[in-house]
Amino acid sequence: MPSAGPAVFAFSESRDYGERVCAALGISPARHEERSFEDGEHKCRPLESVRGRDVFVVQSLYGDSGCSVNDKLCRLLFFLGALHDASAARVTAVLPYLCYARKDRKTKTRDPVTTRYVAELLEAVGTDRVLTLDVHNLAAYQNAFRCHADHLEAKALLADHFAERLAGKPLTVVSPDFGGVKRAEAFRAALAERLPSQDIAAAFMEKYRSAGVVSGEALAGDVQGRTAVIIDDLISSGGTLARTARACIEQGATAVYAAATHGLFSAEAETVLAEAPLQQLVITDTVPPRLGPRFPAARLVVLDSAALVAAAIRALHENGSLVRLMEGQG
Numbered sequence: 001m002p003s004a005g006p007a008v009f010a011f012s013e014s015r016d017y018g019e020r021v022c023a024a025l026g027i028s029p030a031r032h033e034e035r036s037f038e039d040g041e042h043k044c045r046p047l048e049s050v051r052g053r054d055v056f057v058v059q060s061l062y063g064d065s066g067c068s069v070n071d072k073l074c075r076l077l078f079f080l081g082a083l084h085d086a087s088a089a090r091v092t093a094v095l096p097y098l099c100y101a102r103k104d105r106k107t108k109t110r111d112p113v114t115t116r117y118v119a120e121l122l123e124a125v126g127t128d129r130v131l132t133l134d135v136h137n138l139a140a141y142q143n144a145f146r147c148h149a150d151h152l153e154a155k156a157l158l159a160d161h162f163a164e165r166l167a168g169k170p171l172t173v174v175s176p177d178f179g180g181v182k183r184a185e186a187f188r189a190a191l192a193e194r195l196p197s198q199d200i201a202a203a204f205m206e207k208y209r210s211a212g213v214v215s216g217e218a219l220a221g222d223v224q225g226r227t228a229v230i231i232d233d234l235i236s237s238g239g240t241l242a243r244t245a246r247a248c249i250e251q252g253a254t255a256v257y258a259a260a261t262h263g264l265f266s267a268e269a270e271t272v273l274a275e276a277p278l279q280q281l282v283i284t285d286t287v288p289p290r291l292g293p294r295f296p297a298a299r300l301v302v303l304d305s306a307a308l309v310a311a312a313i314r315a316l317h318e319n320g321s322l323v324r325l326m327e328g329q330g
Contacts, residue, residue: 006317010058018058024310044079050088054317061099062287069099077125084126092129096286097262104140119144134233134261154261154284155190157303163194170226175204176244187231205244224252234262238269242276255279270294
């Protein structure tokens with residue numbers, strides 16, 4: 001690996017996030033050009049030499065009113081290809097939120113497996129490595145890529161936040177569906193490390209989905225007289241989280257908190273979550289928070305994940321260990 005420091009590019013939609021990553025690394029973002037043409041096409045190119053350098057491109061792949069997720073993905077692919085053609089020693093796509101990660105298997109006849117197609121596209125333009133944060137299905141993510149696919153977790157950030165605020169209370173960590181039980185258990189274990197003398201139980205919500213309709217009302221686990229902390233990887237419409245919060249209250253929980261790494265927040269999420277019995281909703285900044293005024297700002301907490309991503313970039317550039325990073329060993 002070349003001895004020069006890493007070159008970190010940040011696309012315009014992720015510019016603020018990328019600048020905070022660079023600030024944590026003690027460097028300035030690498031210069032690049034983004035141009036849009038009258039016919040809807042576009043061009044992106046580096047404005048400085050990347051020959052022989054270790055290059056990282058920060059782009060969170062979520063859709064918004066200014067740019068669709070498909071446009072962001074397409075522009076990213078072209079830029080990664082340009083870096084490869086410009087003789088970068090290694091090209092890493094840093095994707096705080098990875099699009100299409102939920103479509104990781106066929107649920108109906110002739111369904112696309114879009115997670116794998118995105119992986120193939122990234123590899124086809126010469127991407128050497130992909131770095132992301134809390135994908136929906138880790139096994140599917142790891143199996144989709146043939147290049148290096150690294151994965152960070154916000155578990156420690158969330159556990160630190162709740163350990164400070166909920167010390168001394170009987171707690172139950174709740175998964176909003178059976179598929180998230182392993183994620184919730186990992187978070188419960190992290191919380192228990194920080195609160196070793198505290199009683200922390202586990203629970204999960206029954207959930208079935210068919211043709212976009214969610215059903216299931218049973219809550220398995222004890223929340224009676226306890227503070228419930230619902231944990232998930234992402235929030236889109238907010239419906240799953242809201243129904244889980246209501247079930248916790250109905251089963252006797254004294255308070256309900258919720259946390260997710262990615263706050264996607266589709267159009268109806270503001271209303272759905274504003275009506276949910278939540279003391280606090282905690283997300284990270286992988287997607288800029290976009291809940292409107294109906295959801296009280298005092299109930300929303302946004303944790304900084306840029307420092308974690310910066311530490312991972314440093315470790316990768318220096319040929320360090322992400323395992324040691326995640327275990328807090330540097």
